[in-house]
Amino acid sequence: MILSPKIENFVLHCGEMGSRxxxxxxxxxxxxxxxxxxxxxxxxxxxxxxxxxRGNVSMGIKELQSWQLVKVHHIPGDRKEYYSPNGSIxxxxxxxxxxxxxxxxxxxxxxxxxxxxxxxxxxxEKYAQEQMQSIHDLLETVTKWSAExxxxxxxxxxxxxKLGSSVGKVIDLKDxxxxx
Amino acid sequence: MILSPKIENFVLHCGEMGSRxxxxxxxxxxxxxxxxxxxxxxxxxxxxxxxxxRGNVSMGIKELQSWQLVKVHHIPGDRKEYYSPNGSIxxxxxxxxxxxxxxxxxxxxxxxxxxxxxxxxxxxEKYAQEQMQSIHDLLETVTKWSAExxxxxxxxxxxxxKLGSSVGKVIDLKDxxxxx
DNA sequence: TTGAACTTTCAGTAATTATTGAAAGTTTAA
DNA sequence: TTAAACTTTCAATAATTACTGAAAGTTCAA
Numbered sequence: 001m002i003l004s005p006k007i008e009n010f011v012l013h014c015g016e017m018g019s020r021x022x023x024x025x026x027x028x029x030x031x032x033x034x035x036x037x038x039x040x041x042x043x044x045x046x047x048x049x050x051x052x053x054r055g056n057v058s059m060g061i062k063e064l065q066s067w068q069l070v071k072v073h074h075i076p077g078d079r080k081e082y083y084s085p086n087g088s089i090x091x092x093x094x095x096x097x098x099x100x101x102x103x104x105x106x107x108x109x110x111x112x113x114x115x116x117x118x119x120x121x122x123x124x125e126k127y128a129q130e131q132m133q134s135i136h137d138l139l140e141t142v143t144k145w146s147a148e149x150x151x152x153x154x155x156x157x158x159x160x161x162k163l164g165s166s167v168g169k170v171i172d173l174k175d176x177x178x179x180x
Numbered sequence: 181m182i183l184s185p186k187i188e189n190f191v192l193h194c195g196e197m198g199s200r201x202x203x204x205x206x207x208x209x210x211x212x213x214x215x216x217x218x219x220x221x222x223x224x225x226x227x228x229x230x231x232x233x234r235g236n237v238s239m240g241i242k243e244l245q246s247w248q249l250v251k252v253h254h255i256p257g258d259r260k261e262y263y264s265p266n267g268s269i270x271x272x273x274x275x276x277x278x279x280x281x282x283x284x285x286x287x288x289x290x291x292x293x294x295x296x297x298x299x300x301x302x303x304x305e306k307y308a309q310e311q312m313q314s315i316h317d318l319l320e321t322v323t324k325w326s327a328e329x330x331x332x333x334x335x336x337x338x339x340x341x342k343l344g345s346s347v348g349k350v351i352d353l354k355d356x357x358x359x360x
Numbered sequence: 361t362t363g364a365a366c367t368t369t370c371a372g373t374a375a376t377t378a379t380t381g382a383a384a385g386t387t388t389a390a
Numbered sequence: 391t392t393a394a395a396c397t398t399t400c401a402a403t404a405a406t407t408a409c410t411g412a413a414a415g416t417t418c419a420a
Binding site for chain 2: 006007010017035036090093100103108111122124125127128141142145148156158161164165167172
Binding site for chain 3: 204205206232233234235236239259
């Protein structure tokens, strides 16, 4: 499997971005490769295209499955596994977003809930407690909000995002209504 | 400078989360330490509290300044620099969010804009082109939306987030109004 | 059951990233 | 100016993370 320069360019870029998106270079490349190819690919094709070992592909696929980003196909009479992205670009982005929330926010929320239950026994600890409470409240708001967004249909979400600057007006309006 | 167990616990947790938030363990600890302490700290105090070298603190501070997360104070008659968080918890979260958007989305958006201008010269490339267009559109929507959110006051943002499940209704309402 | 065709695992190693600490740089008071 | 009190830099090294490839595991047709 050989990549056209244009496609290779994109795949390499995904590799460079990989670690920023939450995985590593190779896994970034794998996502790029799967997304850019219409046909599902075998592990050997991936290894060949990215010039990495077969074992590395296996580990990468495992990781991507833990993010729910790939799905496996089987072709009758063929023992190989064929991999493709698990859903549309939109779905993938959503899954990455959700998984990252779990990894980046949930553990801290858990810790803070525990810490806040303890009493402060010095002025220092009192301030610390307050700060932890603020962080807790922020993270909880974000978590709830993110759950709400997940519940919206892609169309509603697009619609909300495209509200653009008028979103401020909508909020002000809602506030005014509530205040009555 | 010695940390109480409760505070140490929090600081160590920040360290563990550091790399998930976009920096490394030490820098995560530094943020935790600065946030949890009411008084601004000197580089030496930070080094002592976290048991790391003075040079490492210097580099960490530099990195945190590039994220705009710390500010420097001076006390008359004292040559040392005192560091504290650059704003409220809310402000810090915002800055991290914004900086990550710059690092995680902007470079890809730039690449995709370029790639989309080229013509596809095979069926494969045509599909690739379409996928790149989808990713581009998604990232552009997210970028614009994030810019809108940045423009809101913290109060408005809180208000929007607390809209919760009713946000769906607001959107539907807005869609209906527009359709007329 | 065998063995061919595949996948996974994991110990060893390579590559990358973070840290130290000594030296160089900067600032200010005298 | 000097030197004390600080900060920054960076080469060497430590720590972490990723990758390879051989061996073990799995599945299935015959």
